[in-house]
Structure formats: structure tokens, C-alpha cells
Amino acid sequence: MNFAPEFPVIVVTEAHYELSKNEMMGSKYKFWFQHQELGRCLYKQARQNLGEDWAEKVAAELCKLLGLPHAIYELAETWEGNRGVVSPNFLPEGGTLVHGNEILTPIVPNYPTFVNYGASQHTIDIVLRAIEADRVSLPIGWAAPSGIQTAVEVFVGYLLLDAWIGNGDRHHENWGFVRNKPTFTSGETVHLAPTYDHASSLGRDLSDEQRQKRSVEAYANKCFSAFYSSVDDKKPLKTFDLFYQVAHAYPQAAHIWLERLESVSRANILTIFSRIPNTHISSIAAEFAQKILEFNQYRLFTLRESLP
Structure with missing residues (x-):
């Protein structure tokens, strides 16, 4: 029997959103914010009932199994109850x-x-x-x-x-x-x-x-x-x-x-x-x-x- 714990779901707070307003890119559904443990992260909101969040997370875990260099993705939810993913910035400083x-x-x-x-x-x-x-x-x-x-x-x-x-x-x-x-x-x-x-x-x-x-x-x-x-x-x-x-x-x-x-x-x-x-x-x-x-x-x- 498999007892592996569920993947964590990161909660993106209203404070994260307010602090990142001036860094918005593209639309309100995607923005950068500062996470206490992960550093600078991109939050990407999933469209409703399309499974974009779990597909992104599963694909990242499959990359890990293959040994491919990949962006990290974590499941996420906002203070409003919307779902998405959080991805830590993979660029080096100044990159x-x-x-x-x-x-x-x-x-x-x-x-x-x-x-x-x-x-x-x-x-x-x-x-x-x-x-x-x-x-x-x-x-x-x-x-x-x-x-x-x-x-x-x-x-x-x-x-x-x-x-x-x-x-x-x-x-x-x-x-x-x-x-x-x-x-x-x-x-x-x-x-x-x-x-x-x-x-x-x-x-x-x-x-x-x-x-x-x-x-x-x-x-x-x-x-x-x-x-x-x-x-x-x-x-x-x-x-x-x-x-x-x-x-x-x-x-x-x-x-x-x-x-x-x-x-x-x-x-x-x-x-x-x-x-x-x-x-x-x-x-x-x-x-x-x-x-x-x-x-x-x-x-x-x-x-x-x-x-x-």
C-alpha cells in the first residue's frame, strides 16, 4: 500500500497579490510574488475544470523521474479559492x-x-x-x-x-x-x-x-x-x-x-x-x-x- 503524503498546496494570500501588483505580467491570472521559503515565485491560475494545475504538477514530477532540467511547480490556491500552480523563479540573479x-x-x-x-x-x-x-x-x-x-x-x-x-x-x-x-x-x-x-x-x-x-x-x-x-x-x-x-x-x-x-x-x-x-x-x-x-x-x- 502506498503511504506517500499528498503534495502540499501553497496558499497565495491577498498580501502576496497586493505586493506584486506592479509586477503583473499579461493578465490578472499570472503574477510574481515573494514567498517566504521559495523566494520569488510565479503564480499561474488554472482555468476552471480544465485540470491545468494537476497536469502541470504531474509533468514536473515526471521530469524529475527522467532527470530532465525542469521548472518546479507546486499546487496552489488563492485567498479567493481559485486554483493554480506556483513556480519558483529558475533564473540566476541578473539572468x-x-x-x-x-x-x-x-x-x-x-x-x-x-x-x-x-x-x-x-x-x-x-x-x-x-x-x-x-x-x-x-x-x-x-x-x-x-x-x-x-x-x-x-x-x-x-x-x-x-x-x-x-x-x-x-x-x-x-x-x-x-x-x-x-x-x-x-x-x-x-x-x-x-x-x-x-x-x-x-x-x-x-x-x-x-x-x-x-x-x-x-x-x-x-x-x-x-x-x-x-x-x-x-x-x-x-x-x-x-x-x-x-x-x-x-x-x-x-x-x-x-x-x-x-x-x-x-x-x-x-x-x-x-x-x-x-x-x-x-x-x-x-x-x-x-x-x-x-x-x-x-x-x-x-x-x-x-x-x-
Whole structure:
């Protein structure tokens, strides 16, 4: 029997909100605040009945099992009773996050900087070439598995994660670089950012009624990424097809991340879901999400047979 404690739920107070008003970004549903233990944190409010909070938390815990560098997410509630997640700032002091659209705009003619979805110029080849640049280092403070030496090989792991959890939201603002300010001993450094923003995954968008009627296989097979194979394509690559393509371009890295995936057991996954409070996720949603992971894990293992 599993006696793992439930994940804590951080309470974001009205005082936190009032102190951060001048730091609001985008909308009232997302703001930075200072937490006593965690330091500077981003609160992101989940939309009602869409499971964005538990999906984000589960994905972060799966990243931990894979050994991927990732943003930390904690379940949260506000003084008003709204649910969301809290994520401690992963930037070093003086560091800045440079999103993918800022990276690609100067190097891709007529790049649609402000279009997150349907941007066919967001091709996987262009993105991989940008990350392959010599100046892009491994994520800050992260110990790489044996055999993983470059930022692009880490990104292969991010795409394996996307294929596993069915994450369709890695658009050009959901990956990027961390620019670290120069010091007395070295100049400015540029690092791959940890993976972040995984809420659009694990079938969290479905209602329980839909989950009871929907085939897990059919749902998993329809998960699209935000990457295109060619600028002329009408639709983006599916998450599995994307990883298949990248795995054949970087087979050594793909084998390493697939080995990490193989080390994750069904019991590991069950423990994560058992720690989500039942006030945040239904048993039907938890079961459907676990079946997605099991099905995608099997598909990824069969892909390994085609790799050199």
C-alpha cells in the first residue's frame, strides 16, 4: 500500500497579490510574488475544470523521474479559492529568459514573432539549428546523464517528454535560452532553459464523461506538437512523429533518454497520481492520464528498434 503524503498546496494570500501588483505580467491570472521559503515565485491560475494545475504538477514530477532540467511547480490556491500552480523563479540573479520567438525572429525571414499557434515557420530543423549553436551551454546547475554533452541533446529529452505526456504546447514561447550576465572572470553565457509549461498534456482538457467514452489510443494518436516539418505544411507534426524525426537525427541522445524512460515504473507513476489531492483530480482523470503514459511509453519503446 502506498503511504506517500499528498503534495502540499501553497496558499497565495491577498498580501502576496497586493505586493506584486506592479509586477503583473499579461493578465490578472499570472503574477510574481515573494514567498517566504521559495523566494520569488510565479503564480499561474488554472482555468476552471480544465485540470491545468494537476497536469502541470504531474509533468514536473515526471521530469524529475527522467532527470530532465525542469521548472518546479507546486499546487496552489488563492485567498479567493481559485486554483493554480506556483513556480519558483529558475533564473540566476541578473539572468534573463530569452524565448524561442526572440531567438528565431532575427534569423528567420518574416518570422511571425507574435503568433504562438499555426506558425509554420516554427520548424523543427530551424529550432534545432538555433540550439546547436556553439554558444548555447547546458542548463545552469544541472548534472547531465552520461553521454549527454550538448544543449540540443538535452532538447531531445524535452521532445521525448512531450511525446510521452502528449504535450501540444511547446510553441516558441515555451522553450528558450537563459542569458547569464557576465562576471569578473567570464563574459556573458547562454544556456538552454529548463523545460517549463506542460499544462496542455495528459488529457487534462477532457471532461470525465469524454474520458469514459474516448479511446486512449485514439486520443494519444491525435496529439499535435507546435513544430512543423516544413514551412509549407498546413499542420504541425504530431508529438510522436516529431520525436521519431529528432531521434533519428540524434540517435545516441534518443537512446539515452529512452533508457531513462525505461527506468520509470508504473508504480512510480501511480505514486505521483496518488499524491495529487482528490479535490484536484478525479479518479477517472487520473486513470485516463496513466493510460496515456502507459500507451505512449510502449510506443516510444517500439520506436527504439528503428534507431541505429
